[in-house]
Ligand code: MN
């Protein structure tokens with residue numbers, strides 16, 4: 423045998439990409455970019471996904487509803503997560519083909535009592551969400567998205583807020599210190615350069631002219647008057663709001679050759695989009711029931727009602743199984759899950775943290791990650807050899823360009839995904855995802871080839 427047959431090498435996928443793949447890849451990336459721009463929060467992403475699912479014949483499903491092979495259904499969890507499913511020919515007793523990705527992304531949440539005035543300007547206090555490098559979020563345009571549940575005379579009215587997405591909209595910003603006065607700041611550790619309490623969002627500076635002479639905070643008053651006019655809010659309504667700041671820029675191509683997509687929130691909307699669209703595009707009735715979970719709260723540890731640790735998943739599986747008179751435990755035991763989350767791409771600017779043989783590389787395809795975690799493999803489910811083999815074969819048979827991925831050098835750091843929460847439920851689970859450059863930055867980068875191969879990989883998995 424030759425070395426080519428005997429060795430495992432990560433090679434660029436471009437030498438194996440068919441002409442039709444090349445064309446399809448560009449078109450597919452356009453759809454993805456549109457999804458990213460519309461779905462900058464988990465709530466917005468769920469709404470977008472419902473639209474796309476309904477246009478492909480999926481219907482909202484509840485436990486009293488019927489269930490038969492070929493049915494295409496979805497269920498929304500508290501407006502922040504969505505599960506899509508296509509009911510297969512085989513009984514749920516034989517397990518499901520499950521994919522699980524997350525729709526939340528690191529961002530700047532507006533605090534419960536956020537509004538104040540200082541130095542003649544008005545600000546929002548914030549609390550960052552997820553693992554961010556705080557200094558990256560200063561001096562960039564931000565938009566405000568979310569909902570306010572306005573309580574008035576015992577009546578609750580939910581108001582949607584989106585400011586900064588439309589071309590003429592105003593935007594917001596967290597200011598940074600000028601270099602001329604930053605001698606002390608620049609000598610600090612990067613974790614101290616901008617502190618959590620320093621992430622205050624600039625929102626206005628014009629004082630109120632409504633003649634409220636007793637009020638000493640006229641700029642704050644003007645902001646409240648504006649919010650009252652626009653949304654019917656008083657300051658107390660911030661306590662029943664979920665507002666956040668996200669980068670106010672849209673997804674775009676990167677590079678002369680347009681081979682990359684740069685955007686906010688690839689982690690993990692890139693796997694959410696590929697796992698979901700692969701299901702929406704399924705032709706005919708698959709053998710096994712296919713389930714695609716798009717959850718919330720991964721970036722803060724998967725806790726809470728909309729996170730992967732929530733019983734919401736178990737309840738839905740119970741409901742589906744009851745409709746077919748199957749024991750849920752038996753269904754889960756026979757299920758297979760691709761825990762669909764991004765991984766780090768090897769970055770030649772930071773080779774010192776990478777392990778060249780094991781880290782995923784840009785343009786080498788969909789990345790299969792046996793385990794994540796930290797130190798001595800803590801906090802990971804570590805997929806079995808048998809499962810790895812099974813998935814390799816599925817991808818190879820379907821001509822998916824794929825590679826292996828790992829999270830940098832041993833003891834360099836670490837991280838986890840939702841994989842362990844699924845595996846803990848007795849589901850054979852392995853991580854698979856798209857390699858990302860600048861992960862968790864306000865502007866992340868992925869390659870279109872890897873994006874399209876993730877879509878092909880999930881398709882092959884559902885059909886297996
Ligand atoms: Mn992720």
Ligand code: MN
Pocket residue numbers: 689721862
């Ligand atoms: Mn993440």
